[in-house]
Amino acid sequence: xxxxxxxxxxxxxxxxxxxxxxxxxxxxxxxxxxxxxxxxxxxxxxxxxxxxxxxxxxxxxxxxxxxxxxxxxxxxxxxxxxxxxxxxxxxxxxxxxxxxxxxxxxxxxxxxxxxxxxxxxxxxxxxxxxxxxxxxxxxxxxxxxxxxxxxxxxxxxxxxxxxxxxxxx
Amino acid sequence: xxxxxxxxxxxxxxxxxxxxxxxxxxxxxxxxxxxxxxxxxxxxxxxxxxxxxxxxxxxxxxxxxxxxxxxxxxxxxxxxxxxxxxxxxxxxxxxxxxxxxxxxxxxxxxxxxxxxxxxxxxxxxxxxxxxxxxxxxxxxxxxxxxxxxxxxxxxxxxxxxxxxxxxxx
Numbered sequence: 001x002x003x004x005x006x007x008x009x010x011x012x013x014x015x016x017x018x019x020x021x022x023x024x025x026x027x028x029x030x031x032x033x034x035x036x037x038x039x040x041x042x043x044x045x046x047x048x049x050x051x052x053x054x055x056x057x058x059x060x061x062x063x064x065x066x067x068x069x070x071x072x073x074x075x076x077x078x079x080x081x082x083x084x085x086x087x088x089x090x091x092x093x094x095x096x097x098x099x100x101x102x103x104x105x106x107x108x109x110x111x112x113x114x115x116x117x118x119x120x121x122x123x124x125x126x127x128x129x130x131x132x133x134x135x136x137x138x139x140x141x142x143x144x145x146x147x148x149x150x151x152x153x154x155x156x157x158x159x160x161x162x163x164x165x166x167x168x169x
Numbered sequence: 170x171x172x173x174x175x176x177x178x179x180x181x182x183x184x185x186x187x188x189x190x191x192x193x194x195x196x197x198x199x200x201x202x203x204x205x206x207x208x209x210x211x212x213x214x215x216x217x218x219x220x221x222x223x224x225x226x227x228x229x230x231x232x233x234x235x236x237x238x239x240x241x242x243x244x245x246x247x248x249x250x251x252x253x254x255x256x257x258x259x260x261x262x263x264x265x266x267x268x269x270x271x272x273x274x275x276x277x278x279x280x281x282x283x284x285x286x287x288x289x290x291x292x293x294x295x296x297x298x299x300x301x302x303x304x305x306x307x308x309x310x311x312x313x314x315x316x317x318x319x320x321x322x323x324x325x326x327x328x329x330x331x332x333x334x335x336x337x338x
Contacts (some may be wrong), residue, residue, distance in 0.1 A: 161218060
């Protein structure tokens, strides 16, 4: 078990945050993980809005189905895609940022429940751009237990759809 | 710089593979990283086909726009989504598998160029299911240089779309 695997094993969806700010050097490492993430044909057709202003955080959280705890984290990230771009590349980019944040001790939570028009209004995102997901990034004020997962044989298949592949966990 | 960040820094799109098989314990760690990945509302609405049979690998590579080098890796993974599911959750799952493989010394390459009907035919995937992406997983036979990236100010914005956020790399 290496530290990269440990980071994925220990990641949780954190919904309670301390107000402490994130040091600049940590924030830049999180952004750098995003910047280095792969995109199809190296198109790099994404933007990331880094929300630290408390009022903008609050308006963003309101746009996320009123999940106001999102605004308690000192940073909220919003992954934006350029016109015509699908969601795969942006998801990879945000996943790398989330895992980088996890490795540095911060909590995150994939936010896929939002009103796109309200998020765009809160952050000034042009209508023709897309939103993939958002996440708060901050010091966790809770340590959630792992969520249950289906057993391996329900996910994995050997060589062909339907041929269960199993292993002991 | 921790080992999780180092894993993301060192990941490359590898297009040349050695034939060596992947030990079962490593394959299971890669699959376990996928199994533990988050999905919206913990829906876990994905399946992963683990292709090791050489003939099936070859047919899969043909379906990936004829990128036959994909079949040189000892394992090819194909991320399948259940009917009605978007691509975000499956992308997160495959990204975790790819980073786990990277952390264990294996090469991978996001394959987003494929003929969905041909991949479904090669792997017996039902018509109503979706495909997110595929990746070979195997010992790399090349060590590609990093691809260029745009500078931070072209990706990152402070609080509002268009307000560049910069840092020194």
